[in-house]
Amino acid sequence: MIVSPTWPVALGPGPVPPNLIEGPVNLAKWLLVVVAVSVGIQPAVAREDGRVDRLVAALLGDTPLISDLRELTDIVGGRPTGSEANRRAVAWALARFEAAGVTARREPFTMPGLWLERSAGAVISDKDVTFPAPVAAMPFSTGTPPAGVTAHLLDGGRGEAADFTRLGERARGALVLVETSELLDIEGLFAEYGHAAAVEGRAFAAGVKGVIYMGSRPRGTLYRHNASLGEANEALMLVMSRMEAGRALRLLRAGHELQVTVTLDINSGPSYEAFNVVGEIPGTASPEEFVVIGAHLDSWGLGTGALDNGCNVALVLDLARQMKRLGIRPRRTIRFALFNGEEQGLHGSWGYVQTHAHELDRHVMASSYDIGSGRITGFFTGGRPELAAAVERVLEPVRGLGPFTQIDAPIVGTDNYDFMMEGIGNLVGNHEPA
Structure with missing residues (x-):
């Protein structure tokens, strides 16, 4: 589907x-x-x-x-x-x-x-805290070098226009973490799909390195759907376990300056x-x-x-x-x-x-x-x-x-x-x- x-x-x-x-x-x-x-x-x-x-x-x-x-x-x-x-x-x-x-x-x-994920991982850290975060790549995310890509992790709110206005130039080159509601019904599923294209359009216009969505499924379940640009996508696109994404957002909102190292091994081809x-x-x-x-x-x-x-x-x-x-x-x-x-x-x-x-x-x-x-x-x-x-x-x-x-x-x-x-x-x- x-x-x-x-x-x-x-x-x-x-x-x-x-x-x-x-x-x-x-x-x-x-x-x-x-x-x-x-x-x-x-x-x-x-x-x-x-x-x-x-x-x-x-x-x-x-x-x-x-x-x-x-x-x-x-x-x-x-x-x-x-x-x-x-x-x-x-x-x-x-x-x-x-x-x-x-x-x-x-x-x-x-x-x-061709687009297939071989493996995906992320580690979130600052001077006070370091923890791994389960992630999955969203099709058709780009991959990373074997050592991964490290970038500032920013609070992207709900991915609305006001959120990217708040971030301003800080968004350029950063990985933006977008908060989601927990999925409760079918209406929420299609709201999630429909909202993604607008979020990603704003993010790409702001020059982000990539977008990380808080997983909307409970109990650490990861669920992927296509990035809005499909095969034309040129950014890192991930979904992160709801628990770890929530922890990262709480830290960001408490004033921590976090970075995230993402490692994606993607098999892609013509x-x-x-x-x-x-x-x-x-x-x-x-x-x-x-x-x-x-x-x-x-x-x-x-x-x-x-x-x-x-x-x-x-x-x-x-x-x-x-x-x-x-x-x-x-x-x-x-x-x-x-x-x-x-x-x-x-x-x-x-x-x-x-x-x-x-x-x-x-x-x-x-x-x-x-x-x-x-x-x-x-x-x-x-x-x-x-x-x-x-x-x-x-x-x-x-x-x-x-x-x-x-x-x-x-x-x-x-x-x-x-x-x-x-x-x-x-x-x-x-x-x-x-």
Whole structure:
């Protein structure tokens, strides 16, 4: 996940949480929706011949979904695009499709540049105190020499214009520590994302050496998202553990003159080839038309990428597996797309629409699945109000898992975006926070 305006999402990386064991039961109906679209959005007909009921029963039953998720997260682990773990994830996904009897392939696309953190550290000190501070680099931070970079550490307040006016020329060449609120809800998440671009714009205009954000997650959890300039960034960009950042701010506000030594070992490089994984079940009546069911395969590397986005990769794989096992043939061809490069800028889905530009007019629907394990409460219909009634009809077989509310709003922070910009109808599930 990158950014979206109103979209609940499970936050942060980590091991497979216990609530994911129940999550697939709650989430199976989302996959049913896009399957129903592929068979013509005629749930009554699909129920008459038993397709929908058999598929729902299979998805809610005993499947390898959880073992797939554990393999992807605990064995493959965190899998940033460009990493060895990501290459293993691509091979793993191909093997899972093939084991299910689903034809699958790698589809290449170009990543604009390599960025991977090898290690990160910081030490804060003055004449009275010295302490290490856990940090993580924000993509696409620059690295440092092996001995690190030492600079004055300044109190950047909340990063508002008044804060940089207060700092004046002292900001030039310094590392500025920006205070954040503790994250409590989804609104806070998107406020954090949206605020960052303005903060960084002011900081760069002031000539800082870099920006250090106080971590907004409790208990020392570090969480990264892209620096606002993306691959064009030329500054040090970090997030610091909330506890140590708070200590540093208290010292600064008590009159201490602190410095910080930052050591970042970053593996960066030019553009390179990465791969999406696309499985396919051919349609019967209109095989030349396509429905895309998508989830992004990559993650950041601070955890195992269970919620963002391993659980959804496992769901998409299991849907393909159960359809193949039951012999369910859709009217239209279904492409089960596991995109790469999502976290670093939706590059895999962009690559897909470029590769398949000649057939985009025959894409009936594209769905992106990039949320956590909370109960689905409905769907974003991407600025197409006419889809709401169709979704309501399709949801009839699983009405007991509701209630559902459809939201006619576009989502701009996951792989549906590139399809939406090409005029292709798209659905994104809306979850209760996990």
